[in-house]
Amino acid sequence: MESIGIVNYWIVIALMMIALYIVISANNLIKKIIGLNIFQSSVFILYISIGKVGGGTAPILLKEPAVYSNPLPHVLILTAIVVGVATTALGLALIVRIRSAFGTIDDQDVQQDIERN
Amino acid sequence: MKQHLILHVIAKIMIPFIMVFALYVQFHGDYGPGGGFQAGVIFGAGFILYGIVLGKEATMKIVPPPLVYTTAALGVLLYTGVGVAGMFLGGEFLNYSVLSADSVAGQHLGILLIEFGVGMTVASVMIILFLSFADYRQPESENTN
Amino acid sequence: MLSLHLSALQVVIPLLAAPLCAIIRIPGVTWLIALAVGIASSINSIAILLHINRFGEIVYSLGGWAAPFGIEYRIDSANALILLIISFIYLLGIIYAPASIKTEVPEKSQGWLYTAWILCFTGLSGITISGDVFNVFVFLEVSSLSTYILISFGQDKRCLTAAFRYLVMGTIAATFYLVGIGFLYSLTGTLNMADLAQRLPDLISQNTVAVAFGFVIVGLAIKMALFPFHAWLPNAYAYAPNAVTAFLAGTATKAAVYVFIRLTFEVFPEDYFSGFTSSHHIILAVGIFSAVITSAIAIFQDDLKRLFAWSSIGQIGYIAVGVGLASTAGVAASFLHLFNHSIMKTAIFMAIGGLFFVTGSTTTAALKNAGRRMPWTMAAILIGGLSLIGVPFTTGFISKWYLVSASLEQNFWWLAGLILLGSLVTAAYVWKIVEIAYFRKDPNVKVVRQEAPLSLLIPTWILVVANIYFGVDARFSGSMATQAANTILGVSP
Numbered sequence: 007m008e009s010i011g012i013v014n015y016w017i018v019i020a021l022m023m024i025a026l027y028i029v030i031s032a033n034n035l036i037k038k039i040i041g042l043n044i045f046q047s048s049v050f051i052l053y054i055s056i057g058k059v060g061g062g063t064a065p066i067l068l069k070e071p072a073v074y075s076n077p078l079p080h081v082l083i084l085t086a087i088v089v090g091v092a093t094t095a096l097g098l099a100l101i102v103r104i105r106s107a108f109g110t111i112d113d114q115d116v117q118q119d120i121e122r123n
Numbered sequence: 124m125k126q127h128l129i130l131h132v133i134a135k136i137m138i139p140f141i142m143v144f145a146l147y148v149q150f151h152g153d154y155g156p157g158g159g160f161q162a163g164v165i166f167g168a169g170f171i172l173y174g175i176v177l178g179k180e181a182t183m184k185i186v187p188p189p190l191v192y193t194t195a196a197l198g199v200l201l202y203t204g205v206g207v208a209g210m211f212l213g214g215e216f217l218n219y220s221v222l223s224a225d226s227v228a229g230q231h232l233g234i235l236l237i238e239f240g241v242g243m244t245v246a247s248v249m250i251i252l253f254l255s256f257a258d259y260r261q262p263e264s265e266n267t268n
Numbered sequence: 269m270l271s272l273h274l275s276a277l278q279v280v281i282p283l284l285a286a287p288l289c290a291i292i293r294i295p296g297v298t299w300l301i302a303l304a305v306g307i308a309s310s311i312n313s314i315a316i317l318l319h320i321n322r323f324g325e326i327v328y329s330l331g332g333w334a335a336p337f338g339i340e341y342r343i344d345s346a347n348a349l350i351l352l353i354i355s356f357i358y359l360l361g362i363i364y365a366p367a368s369i370k371t372e373v374p375e376k377s378q379g380w381l382y383t384a385w386i387l388c389f390t391g392l393s394g395i396t397i398s399g400d401v402f403n404v405f406v407f408l409e410v411s412s413l414s415t416y417i418l419i420s421f422g423q424d425k426r427c428l429t430a431a432f433r434y435l436v437m438g439t440i441a442a443t444f445y446l447v448g449i450g451f452l453y454s455l456t457g458t459l460n461m462a463d464l465a466q467r468l469p470d471l472i473s474q475n476t477v478a479v480a481f482g483f484v485i486v487g488l489a490i491k492m493a494l495f496p497f498h499a500w501l502p503n504a505y506a507y508a509p510n511a512v513t514a515f516l517a518g519t520a521t522k523a524a525v526y527v528f529i530r531l532t533f534e535v536f537p538e539d540y541f542s543g544f545t546s547s548h549h550i551i552l553a554v555g556i557f558s559a560v561i562t563s564a565i566a567i568f569q570d571d572l573k574r575l576f577a578w579s580s581i582g583q584i585g586y587i588a589v590g591v592g593l594a595s596t597a598g599v600a601a602s603f604l605h606l607f608n609h610s611i612m613k614t615a616i617f618m619a620i621g622g623l624f625f626v627t628g629s630t631t632t633a634a635l636k637n638a639g640r641r642m643p644w645t646m647a648a649i650l651i652g653g654l655s656l657i658g659v660p661f662t663t664g665f666i667s668k669w670y671l672v673s674a675s676l677e678q679n680f681w682w683l684a685g686l687i688l689l690g691s692l693v694t695a696a697y698v699w700k701i702v703e704i705a706y707f708r709k710d711p712n713v714k715v716v717r718q719e720a721p722l723s724l725l726i727p728t729w730i731l732v733v734a735n736i737y738f739g740v741d742a743r744f745s746g747s748m749a750t751q752a753a754n755t756i757l758g759v760s761p
């Protein structure tokens with residue numbers, strides 16, 4: 007039953023592979039960005055799940071000492087989420103400009119347009 | 124969506140509470156869950172709700188983009204400024220203990236200012252993101268090919 | 269008192285300047301701020317170097333929280349060298365920028381361009397000095413995000429797809445790196461490099477370490493454009509504004525290379541890279557293969573910027589060869605080539621920017637008669653090209669010399685042969701340029717002497733002179749590189 011104990015890793019790996027597949031296979035640029043988002047989220051889940059301590063409470067100052075979950079991975083991931091938001095916003099902004107320059111957000115169409123000129 | 128009276132009225136009631144809640148999350152961040160990131164997003168969400176209900180032009184009247192760009196940068200400047208103040212007062216960069224005679228009070232003051240800077244930047248960036256992407260339309264002439 | 273803060277200032281100064289630029293947004297003023305940052309940082313990096321030579325390593329705890337709990341900046345001779353390169357290339361890039369950008373970027377977005385440029389510099393400095401693996405990730409993303417923005421300022425609409433592709437690959441790379449350090453953290457409970465280096469040797473047989481190692485290596489290999497992860501680089505360099513390309517060519521991949529060397533040799537246990545996993549063979553093979561093959565691809569490019577972008581991938585290959593040798597001499601050769609390649613490649617891209625300023629094009633066709641039309645610009649490209657080949661009295665020769673002697677030290681005769689083969693292929697594309705520029709005469713056209721403006725020529729020629737100076741007198745660069753390699757590999761000199 008060891009494999010159930012590490013179920014979080016299975017989820018992370020599944021999400022990561024799905025996301026990589028989307029990033030590689032999708033032609034639509036917005037879908038690529040969605041894939042990228044899922045990819046990043048899988049890593050966020052990895053970090054947050056390894057911060058959990060069995061039976062631990064939230065790491066807030068209490069009257070008496072108690073077992074609490076490790077807050078550091080959460081803080082790290084807060085930073086990583088901000089980076090992720092910035093990346094997504096920049097990616098979408100680039101897509102908006104690609105749309106107005108090429109008239110399409112399909113990767114293949116964009117490539118064709120480039121090759122034609 | 125200006126014609127939807129119910130949305131209009133409810134949004135007007137909700138927005139002040141959203142903002143007060145954002146301020147609570149902001150300034151309660153050093154005792155409980157909260158802080159600049161979360162508060163900034165909630166604060167920005169208030170403006171975004173206003174924008175969704177009343178449209179982009181109305182939002183740009185209360186938060187003109189040049190102003191928001193400036194507050195976004197000011198937040199970063201406040202953050203770095205507090206860090207540099209620590210350096211001038213004899214500590215390391217971002218050392219809050221030296222900001223006040225009592226080191227605990229100094230830490231308190233430091234984190235409050237830093238988180239305020241973070242909140243300001245995050246809220247501004249949220250509004251900028253909304254204003255840049257909302258209501259984006261392709262110029263008609265380019266649609267023809 | 270001030271010497272205490274030297275390391276922090278390297279990041280704090282640009283971090284203060286960037287929001288200031290975002291508030292002001294007037295092109296001329298933002299340029300002045302960017303220039304001030306460049307001057308201050310260059311002086312600062314020299315001061316750091318002198319301080320390290322005299323007193324040794326600088327350790328700085330941010331916020332006054334000591335190392336395992338807080339983030340620390342740790343600078344020794346390895347980072348000091350990289351810091352020096354990045355600061356000076358940035359300064360020269362900024363001096364070069366206004367004349368070059370004036371023709372390429374609309375006036376109203378120039379303020380934003382300088383803001384992004386300063387942020388990129390902040391990120392690169394941060395990567396170099398940080399002693400905390402997660403902090404490195406954050407700075408890596410700061411520099412990458414601003415690089416995407418800088419590339420998207422290009423004139424050609426293809427810069428957008430180039431920036432987008434770089435964004436996708438760069439984000440995957442950073443996320444791979446993040447997964448790797450996540451595993452390391454779950455295993456050791458620390459993110460501090462020095463702490464990791466202490467705790468990892470006991471865990472060397474764990475599979476988790478191997479997985480973390482793989483993720484970190486692949487992530488950084490994408491960031492440094494090591495073959496076969498180079499796909500983003502040619503377009504990104506080709507379509508970015510000329511001044512930006514010059515800056516990126518000298519700095520962007522270099523910081524990633526530095527982190528690669530630091531992690532593989534110092535943070536992971538001794539011999540993990542070369543002995544335990546034997547992955548140095550892979551890096552060596554990939555490096556020498558790309559050094560030869562990408563140089564061959566460069567021959568067939570019609571656009572000068574794209575040609576030298578492919579050549580950059582080849583030069584990263586040489587750096588990887590030094591790393592793959594996994595000896596002090598090899599790593600020293602890598603550091604030396606890092607330094608030399610920054611100088612020569614930035615000079616070449618700056619000269620190409622000058623060519624673009626005059627002819628309005630960077631294709632090889634624009635080179636026709638350029639030898640007589642703008643002798644100074646062409647001479648800069650020529651000397652850079654000779655240096656890429658490794659002709660004596662240029663820095664390229666010194667790099668090749670170190671690299672060949674490092675490979676002979678391990679009796680890799682075949683490797684020395686392949687390095688020389690790579691030089692021959694390099695000579696082919698340099699000859700192609702020389703042939704068009706100097707020997708393909710068009711008798712019908714009367715050649716008018718039309719040189720690029722001085723504000724473009726002066727930064728270019730500072731680098732060209734540096735190229736020749738460090739090619740003749742390699743005492744400074746050679747001893748710095750050897751010292752850096754000794755520090756990282758933990759060999760006492």
